[in-house]
Amino acid sequence: MRRIITISREFGSGGRELGKRLADALGIPCYDHEIIKLIAKENGFDERYVANMSERSIDAAYPLTIGHRFALDAMPVMEQPIRVAVSQREILENFAKQGDCVIVGRCADVILEAYHPLNIFVYADMAAKIARCQERAPEGENLTVKELERRIRQVEKGRRQFREMYSEIKWGEKEAYHLCINTSGREIKSLVPALVSFVECWFGPGEE
Amino acid sequence: MRRIITISREFGSGGRELGKRLADALGIPCYDHEIIKLIAKENGFDERYVANMSERSIDAAYPLTIGHRFALDAMPVMEQPIRVAVSQREILENFAKQGDCVIVGRCADVILEAYHPLNIFVYADMAAKIARCQERAPEGENLTVKELERRIRQVEKGRRQFREMYSEIKWGEKEAYHLCINTSGREIKSLVPALVSFVECWFGPGEE
Numbered sequence: 001m002r003r004i005i006t007i008s009r010e011f012g013s014g015g016r017e018l019g020k021r022l023a024d025a026l027g028i029p030c031y032d033h034e035i036i037k038l039i040a041k042e043n044g045f046d047e048r049y050v051a052n053m054s055e056r057s058i059d060a061a062y063p064l065t066i067g068h069r070f071a072l073d074a075m076p077v078m079e080q081p082i083r084v085a086v087s088q089r090e091i092l093e094n095f096a097k098q099g100d101c102v103i104v105g106r107c108a109d110v111i112l113e114a115y116h117p118l119n120i121f122v123y124a125d126m127a128a129k130i131a132r133c134q135e136r137a138p139e140g141e142n143l144t145v146k147e148l149e150r151r152i153r154q155v156e157k158g159r160r161q162f163r164e165m166y167s168e169i170k171w172g173e174k175e176a177y178h179l180c181i182n183t184s185g186r187e188i189k190s191l192v193p194a195l196v197s198f199v200e201c202w203f204g205p206g207e208e
Numbered sequence: 209m210r211r212i213i214t215i216s217r218e219f220g221s222g223g224r225e226l227g228k229r230l231a232d233a234l235g236i237p238c239y240d241h242e243i244i245k246l247i248a249k250e251n252g253f254d255e256r257y258v259a260n261m262s263e264r265s266i267d268a269a270y271p272l273t274i275g276h277r278f279a280l281d282a283m284p285v286m287e288q289p290i291r292v293a294v295s296q297r298e299i300l301e302n303f304a305k306q307g308d309c310v311i312v313g314r315c316a317d318v319i320l321e322a323y324h325p326l327n328i329f330v331y332a333d334m335a336a337k338i339a340r341c342q343e344r345a346p347e348g349e350n351l352t353v354k355e356l357e358r359r360i361r362q363v364e365k366g367r368r369q370f371r372e373m374y375s376e377i378k379w380g381e382k383e384a385y386h387l388c389i390n391t392s393g394r395e396i397k398s399l400v401p402a403l404v405s406f407v408e409c410w411f412g413p414g415e416e
Contacts, residue, residue: 172382177390193408200401
């Protein structure tokens with residue numbers, strides 16, 4: 001059975017790191033920012049535009065038409081967010097067809113439902129998320145705790161909106177996932193062996 | 209580090225079975241109905257009364273004074289639910305002090321917070337819970353699907369109310385737990401090796 005693992009995550013929960021480490025431990029690819037790069041490339045959009053759109057609803061994406069490059073004449077502005085969504089679905093399905101993989105974000109849990117993915121949600125309490133964001137802040141970025149909290153809520157609101165395009169089960173509601181992991185106060189890498197074991201239990205032994 | 213594992217669960221999700229199997233795999237005791245038996249014994253209550261009270265709020269417990277035996281004269285009716293709650297806390301703390309264990313239900317996740325338990329929530333979709341209840345129905349019990357669904361919702365409502373005595377984070381909200389597992393369509397025993405691995409990752413290697 002093909003092992004497609006999707007990781008949905010709260011901002012600052014370490015979900016992206018967990019996805020990457022899990023994929024490495026399983027010896028399979030992890031798709032994360034690659035998806036945005038591909039969508040941008042295939043449609044001639046700016047990556048920042050796609051990144052922004054990919055985590056917001058189509059409605060919210062309409063005003064964000066700056067940054068696209070050579071697609072402007074060929075594609076009416078109103079069609080762009082839809083094009084991103086279509087392209088995203090095609091790219092995710094291609095990944096799933098190619099073989100076992102971990103996919104971070106992009107509503108892959110819903111979009112790839114037909115491939116019976118194992119859907120994991122990674123979360124943490126606000127203090128832990130703020131601490132992780134502070135640790136990983138690029139040099140020169142000195143956001144206050146309040147500002148970080150606002151940013152976390154903003155990104156998560158975008159993810160929630162984006163998911164509403166695909167499913168009536170809300171983003172982050174445990175019913176949408178098979179496994180939800182709270183990473184508060186945990187080192188991400190300490191959780192990886194357990195997740196590998198979980199993947200093995202879920203799908204049975206690998207095909208190799 | 210002492211390994212206290214609490215299992216909270218939706219009715220029919222297989223949480224109790226998971227707790228028992230996990231404890232067996234770890235070679236540690238699992239406390240479930242034992243807790244009710246002990247509370248009943250120590251206070252001279254009927255087990256059915258305690259079982260009912262242990263999953264409902266104190267308010268809801270007041271009318272349920274049938275079944276108690278020799279405590280009636282010694283203890284005013286109004287004090288009984290409080291006595292159950294006090295007794296339950298003492299018993300849970302004694303278990304935690306004795307050594308590693310798995311505890312199913314009874315809000316052990318909140319009551320034993322000072323012992324830093326690993327808190328697991330087990331859930332499933334309604335169809336899966338109904339199917340599990342049907343499989344496990346005692347001979348002669350022929351509830352319809354509608355009746356089973358009503359019973360499931362009723363029991364879960366009781367658990368939700370009971371938890372409100374202890375915590376403002378609601379029963380079943382993932383924020384209250386470290387790990388939430390969806391058992392829909394899964395054989396409980398197939399998940400046990402992954403949980404053993406999770407416990408090992410969480411607490412580090414055992415003390416033996």
